[in-house]
Amino acid sequence: MSEARPGSGEHVLIAEDDPSAARVLRLLLEQAGYRVTIAPDGETALRILDEQGAPDLLLLDWMLPGVSGLEICHLARQRWDALTLPILMVTAKTDPESVYAAFDAGASDYVGKPFRGAELRARIDAHLRTRRLVEERARMEGHLRERDKLFTLGLLAGGVAHDLNNPLAVISAHAQLLLRSAADEESAGQLREIIGGVERCSRIVGDMLNFARRHPTERGPVDAADVARATLRMRERTLAGSGVEVQTELPAELPLAAGDWHQLQQVVLNVIVNAEQALHGRGGTLRVTMSEAAEPAHCVVVEIWNDGPPIPPDVLPHIFDPLFTTKAGDEGTGLGLFICRRIVREHGGWMDVRSDADGTAFVIRLPVYPEPSRT
Numbered sequence: 001m002s003e004a005r006p007g008s009g010e011h012v013l014i015a016e017d018d019p020s021a022a023r024v025l026r027l028l029l030e031q032a033g034y035r036v037t038i039a040p041d042g043e044t045a046l047r048i049l050d051e052q053g054a055p056d057l058l059l060l061d062w063m064l065p066g067v068s069g070l071e072i073c074h075l076a077r078q079r080w081d082a083l084t085l086p087i088l089m090v091t092a093k094t095d096p097e098s099v100y101a102a103f104d105a106g107a108s109d110y111v112g113k114p115f116r117g118a119e120l121r122a123r124i125d126a127h128l129r130t131r132r133l134v135e136e137r138a139r140m141e142g143h144l145r146e147r148d149k150l151f152t153l154g155l156l157a158g159g160v161a162h163d164l165n166n167p168l169a170v171i172s173a174h175a176q177l178l179l180r181s182a183a184d185e186e187s188a189g190q191l192r193e194i195i196g197g198v199e200r201c202s203r204i205v206g207d208m209l210n211f212a213r214r215h216p217t218e219r220g221p222v223d224a225a226d227v228a229r230a231t232l233r234m235r236e237r238t239l240a241g242s243g244v245e246v247q248t249e250l251p252a253e254l255p256l257a258a259g260d261w262h263q264l265q266q267v268v269l270n271v272i273v274n275a276e277q278a279l280h281g282r283g284g285t286l287r288v289t290m291s292e293a294a295e296p297a298h299c300v301v302v303e304i305w306n307d308g309p310p311i312p313p314d315v316l317p318h319i320f321d322p323l324f325t326t327k328a329g330d331e332g333t334g335l336g337l338f339i340c341r342r343i344v345r346e347h348g349g350w351m352d353v354r355s356d357a358d359g360t361a362f363v364i365r366l367p368v369y370p371e372p373s374r375t
């Protein structure tokens with residue numbers, strides 16, 4: 001567990017009406033590396049808390065014009081617990097009754113005036129150190145929960161894959177038999193689609209097993225434009241049926257990417273299906289473009305954009321999390337983007353999203369397949 005330095009930019013809100021005391025406090029805390037805001041009266045302090053939410057620490061003078069420090073302490077404590085917001089009361093009222101009242105109102109600590117700067121700072125450092133440790137523990141617990149989820153997912157994937165392989169093989173074998181004696185071209189076409197669908201299911205099953213077992217990815221030369229075209233072809237009918245116009249810009253002269261064709265198709269397919277779902281029932285445009293970038297490494301860039309409604313800012317940071325979905329019922333498992341990012345990362349590439357009123361774009365960067373050496 002890392003212990004951050006004291007005062008690493010944490011925000012301290014000080015409610016203090018005496019300008020010279022406020023100046024001393026500001027100087028003391030800014031020198032220690034804290035970010036300081038001074039509220040000269042109780043109303044201002046409450047307004048800042050309302051507008052900006054909890055600071056990292058609240059330092060309250062008891063005697064303030066208007067709303068008193070004790071009242072602010074009480075109100076703030078109703079919104080934030082002591083681990084989220086340490087509150088330090090600074091006051092000349094040092095009689096025992098006042099001290100009890102301060103702790104009763106939810107103060108975390110109490111310093112009498114006149115205070116010694118070094119002591120006040122040491123107390124603030126100590127409270128914020130505890131707060132950092134609590135935050136770090138919560139983060140670690142989050143990671144552990146995620147790891148547990150992944151472990152369960154791995155077991156689940158292994159079990160499901162095993163159970164699916166046999167019925168998939170049966171469907172495929174029967175469809176192939178029927179194809180040989182198909183009555184007309186239309187039924188032959190439908191049977192080929194069944195066989196194609198089953199092949200894809202088998203590959204997904206294989207991918208799930210790969211995912212569970214963490215097999216290394218194969219790195220051959222892959223034409224990402226070819227992957228994009230093949231995937232769009234697969235979704236052609238559904239896209240047209242949903243009134244989605246497909247635009248592509250896939251220049252022929254781009255370098256090949258280094259990767260695994262089927263895994264990359266899985267990435268492109270997931271992103272296209274998400275776009276389809278975002279445009280479902282309203283139509284719109286899906287655009288797949290490719291380019292090349294030299295920085296920070298030579299890579300092929302595939303951008304998949306749609307002009308559906310933007311992803312809300314509170315959802316955006318979570319869309320790559322495992323099992324995160326905003327889709328109802330069995331429409332989504334929330335694994336699509338998680339697996340996509342993992343595949344892209346295993347390819348040595350990276351994947352980002354951008355979403356605003358103009359639409360949503362997923363940007364996939366893949367390392368270029370190295371040119372054969374001329375020596």
Ligand SMILES: Nc1ncnc2c1ncn2[C@@H]1O[C@H](COP(=O)(O)OP(=O)(O)OP(=O)(O)O)[C@@H](O)[C@H]1O
Nearest residue numbers: 274275278319325326327332333334335336337360
């Ligand atoms: N193009 C997009 N436009 C709007 N929201 C999107 C788009 N792509 C993804 N999202 C959001 O990201 C979430 C996570 O996507 P992800 O593909 O990981 O899971 P899912 O589509 O919900 O389920 P799954 O892909 O496992 O069937 C979606 O539920 C959706 O809220």
Ligand SMILES: [Mg+2]
Nearest residue numbers: 270274336337
């Ligand atoms: Mg999805």
